[in-house]
Amino acid sequence: MNKIFFTITIISSLFFSALTFAQQDDKRIKIEISLKDGNKLVKAPVRSATFSFTKSVVNSETNESKNNYYFSLDFEKQDIVLLTALMKNKAGIDGQITMTDSYGKQATRKFDFTKGRIDSMSDQITADYNSSYMSLICDSLIIDGVKID
DSSP: OHHHHHHHHHHHHHHHHHHHHHTOOOOSEEEEEEEEETTEEEEEEESEEEEEEEEEEEOTTTOOEEEEEEEEEEESSOOHHHHHHHHHOTTOEEEEEEEEETTSOSOOEEEEEEEEEEEEEEEEEOSSOEEEEEEEEESEEEETTEEOO
16 A cells, blocks of 8 residues: 555656646747847847858959858847847947856857848748748957957
8 A cells, every 4th residue: 555655656746847847948048139229228039049250252343352240040039129220220230149058057158249230031920930030241250259350
């Protein structure tokens, strides 16, 4: 009798702890973009961010070489305030992408950029899933204090 009671208690405890753990929607890594729009600071959560760097793209008309910095950003949904800030500042807007470990085990990453502007964008809307993608092109980039040239 004691074995049956003990077994049922253990199974019940495991079941309820698994239910509690499954209901947590806690993301360990928090990614956020923030833009300086005049005196306002616009912030939006990012699901994932990818950085790419192209060295010395030569303009065929001016024979000038220029580095290009790109961010591909994946959002759970389109942030209209962020989109408005980017559309309003056609010449580009300064900002930062930060990645923070909520457990505190990994160092915070900071990507500072200047004159960020939308290079491409797509928005996916379905009955049960929303997603937005944005590619920013920037004039300069500093990753964790290191200027990328």
